[in-house]
Amino acid sequence: MSFRTVILAALVALAAFVSPGFSGNGLPPTAEEVVKIDVLPGWRNGQGQHVAALRIRLAEGWKTYWRAPGEAGIPPRLNWQGSKNLAAVQFHWPVPEVFDISGIRTIGYANELVLPMTLVPKTAGQPISLTGNVNLGVCLDVCMPMDAKISVELPAHGSGLAAPIKQALRERPDTAQEAGLQRAVCKVEPAKGGLRVTVKIEMPQIGPNEVVVVETANPSVWVSERATMRQGGALTTVADLVHNSGTPFALNRSDLRMTVLAAGRGVDIRGCTGS
Numbered sequence: 001m002s003f004r005t006v007i008l009a010a011l012v013a014l015a016a017f018v019s020p021g022f023s024g025n026g027l028p029p030t031a032e033e034v035v036k037i038d039v040l041p042g043w044r045n046g047q048g049q050h051v052a053a054l055r056i057r058l059a060e061g062w063k064t065y066w067r068a069p070g071e072a073g074i075p076p077r078l079n080w081q082g083s084k085n086l087a088a089v090q091f092h093w094p095v096p097e098v099f100d101i102s103g104i105r106t107i108g109y110a111n112e113l114v115l116p117m118t119l120v121p122k123t124a125g126q127p128i129s130l131t132g133n134v135n136l137g138v139c140l141d142v143c144m145p146m147d148a149k150i151s152v153e154l155p156a157h158g159s160g161l162a163a164p165i166k167q168a169l170r171e172r173p174d175t176a177q178e179a180g181l182q183r184a185v186c187k188v189e190p191a192k193g194g195l196r197v198t199v200k201i202e203m204p205q206i207g208p209n210e211v212v213v214v215e216t217a218n219p220s221v222w223v224s225e226r227a228t229m230r231q232g233g234a235l236t237t238v239a240d241l242v243h244n245s246g247t248p249f250a251l252n253r254s255d256l257r258m259t260v261l262a263a264g265r266g267v268d269i270r271g272c273t274g275s
Contacts, residue, residue: 034059034062035064036056037055037056039054039130040055040164045118049118050119050154051117051165052154053165054113054115055114055164056109056114057111058111063139064113065108065109065137065139066107067215068107069137070105071104071105071224073106073107074143075137076135076136078132079133079135083128083131083132084128084131085121085128086128086129087121088119088120089120090117090118091116091117092168094114094115095265095266097110098261114167116169127153129152129153132149132150134147134150135147135148173259173268175268176270179203179204179267182202184258185272185274186199186273191240191241193242193246194221194241194243195240195241195251197251197256198237198238199239199272200234201258201260201269203267205230206267207264209262210228210260211228211262212225212228212259212260213258213261214237214258215258216251216257217257220243253273254270255271256271257271
C-alpha cells in the first residue's frame with residue numbers, strides 16, 4: 001500500500017535577520033530552504049497501536065526546540081484534531097541538547113529531529129488518517145515561527161521506514177529508576193506573581209554541567225529556571241512559576257516533571273514529595 005503525505009510548510013512571521021540568516025541571493029530564506037517536515041509511517045505494534053514519527057530536517061546551522069524550549073525558545077505545538085480514527089497520541093521525545101549562547105540557555109535539536117509517536121486508533125485494525133497542524137520555532141541567529149499542515153494515511157497493516165524511529169526511541173531519557181533516583185523533594189512557597197519551587201534531586205551524577213528542567217501539567221503556567229547546583233549526591237534547582245493570566249493557581253507536586261540533562265543523557269522524573 002502506498003503512502004501519501006502532503007506537507008505544506010508556510011512562513012508565518014519572519015523577524016529581522018542578520019546577514020548569515022539570508023540566502024545566497026540576499027533575500028530572507030524561504031520555508032522550504034530552512035525546514036522539511038514529513039511523517040515516517042512506521043508500523044502497528046502487538047497492542048494494535050501505530051508507531052510512527054514526525055521528522056523535521058533543518059538546514060545547516062538551524063535548530064528547533066524541545067517541548068520545554070528554555071529561556072528564549074519557541075515551544076512546539078502539535079495538533080491532530082483533524083484526524084480520523086485517532087483516540088490518543090503519545091510523543092516520545094529524544095534527549096535534547098542544551099544550547100548556551102551569550103548567557104541565554106535554550107533546549108532543542110540541531111540538524112534533525114525524529115519525534116516518535118504512539119497513535120491509538122479508535123477502531124482497531126483500521127487505518128488512521130493523521131491530519132493536523134505543526135507549529136514550531138526554528139533558529140539560526142534569530143528565531144522565526146513556522147507552520148506546517150500534515151495529512152497522511154497510516155494503514156492498519158504493513159510497515160514503513162523503521163530504523164530512524166527505533167533509533168529515536170533508543171535516545172529517550174532514562175527513567176528515574178534506571179538513573180538510580182533516591183528521592184525528589186519540592187519546597188513550594190509564594191513568590192511575586194506566582195510560586196517558587198525549590199527542587200532537590202538525590203541521584204548519581206550523569207555528567208558535567210547538569211541542567212534540571214522543571215515542567216508543570218498546565219501549559220498556561222510559565223516556568224523561569226535558575227542555576228542548577230550539585231553538592232555531593234544531590235542536585236538543587238529553583239524555578240519561578242507564573243500563570244499567563246497573572247492570577248493565583250494551584251500546584252500539585254505530583255504533576256511536576258523534572259528532566260535532568262547532561263553529556264547527551266537525560267533522566268525523566270515524574271512528581272516529587274514535600275519532604
